[in-house]
Amino acid sequence: MIRHSLALIAATAVATPALIPSVAHAQQVEIEASGPVIDLSVYESVTAEPDVATVGAGVTTRAPTAVEAMRLNAVEMTRVIDRIKALGVDEKDIQTTGINLNAQYDYDRQTQQQIFRGYQVSNRVSVKLRDIERTGAALDALVEAGATDLSGPSFSIEDDEAAKDLARQRAVERAHERARAYAAMFGYDDVRVLSVSEAVQGRGPMPEMAMRAAADAIMVQSTPIQVGLAETGVSISIKYEMVSSNSGN
Template sequence: MFRKQCAKEFYYFYLGGILVKTKRLKVMLIVIVLLFVSAFIFSLWRAEASSAPASQSKTEINVKGVASVFAEPDIAVVTFGVLSEDISADAAYSKTSSKINKIIDAIKKLGIDSKDIKTLRISVYPKYSYNKDNNTSKIVGFYASTDLRITVRNIFQVGKVIDSAFKNGANIFSDLRFDISNVAPYYNQALAKALENAKEKANVLAKGLGVSLGKPRIVNENTYVNAPPIVYKTQEMALSASSSQVQAGTIEIKAEVTLIY
């Protein structure tokens, strides 16, 4: 009986020891896991902290390349017109229309196509006379004007077109504009040169700063309006010229490019 009682007590004592050991093992495992998690989070924090100054101090190179190509114009746009005056609006308009039709016929004989002759505007408006004595004004006549725009595709005919217009009744001269019918090839040449110019600038800056260049992160083609040259001529000059000598010169086609490294 005594032996059974001892064996039973020893059995319970032994099981209790196992339970105690199991609880301690669980606690130790939890502690170890927490330590590993803490160490992992700390390593991530150190990595971010060490990389942040490097990204903030990274050098950015921003350059703009500019280039121009010069080309001879192959077309000209001439704008002129007729202004007439008469007692009635109808009479003034008839005078202007008659001269305009005469001008158009003469220009067509020079080989100018109908599609290159454009009527810009037709205006009829009264002519007033002001009376200083009673501060009144009245209509004493009318003005009528018509403006034409002529595109001359043979640059050597510009002078003849101007002469023909004024010999047949034109008395208004607005402007003479030279242009290039197909500017795309010249612009692409300028664009390629502008890109090379930007690359050269970037290389000079990188060499001076002691940094290496990769491919640019951003490439922008800057919008640039290439305005053709305009030649202005007064009415007196046009009417007095017996033979117009027009020099077209050259046109500058410009391009700009921005690179960001």
């Protein structure tokens, strides 16, 4: 018997850019098919109230020597970290994300030469805030403690497995409905599943929006923060065979 194959690829609704699925593929097991085949890719997402806010805080210092710049930065960053801990943040939720030391130069247009001005050190930490209702107050406290560079907040769901299970169920139901609709268009009675693969959305924080803050910009009123909803989801690819009731499949 000559094996026939009819490939139909259905695109889903446009997904949010911050929710592009990351690599988390299950092993595929192929089943031999004698009828036309449909390949469907379905993405489903679920929104829920976030329970974690991630913010970034940094300190930048300058000095004539690298040693002095590092020393000053260590003093300032220690003050910021101590303030973070005083807010009730667990030490495991504070992570250094980068320390940079760079020489600083000015360009002299008259002599057309670089003039050395000293060294600059930047130190940043990423902080998980589990009491997200106090995110605004936490940002204000970080600036008061000496932070000169803030980013975030980004909101996420700490344990999103239940939400992902719901997204899986919806994705499978939608894929089945669509596959049967395609089968009916081509004169077949039903479909049977040949293979399933899944890509799960990454659980890392979404890209943070940079927010520069100067000491003279501190307001007496706490910084307002709107939490909104967080989104999580899965992308499922299912391969179906079109079958007829009198085919014996």
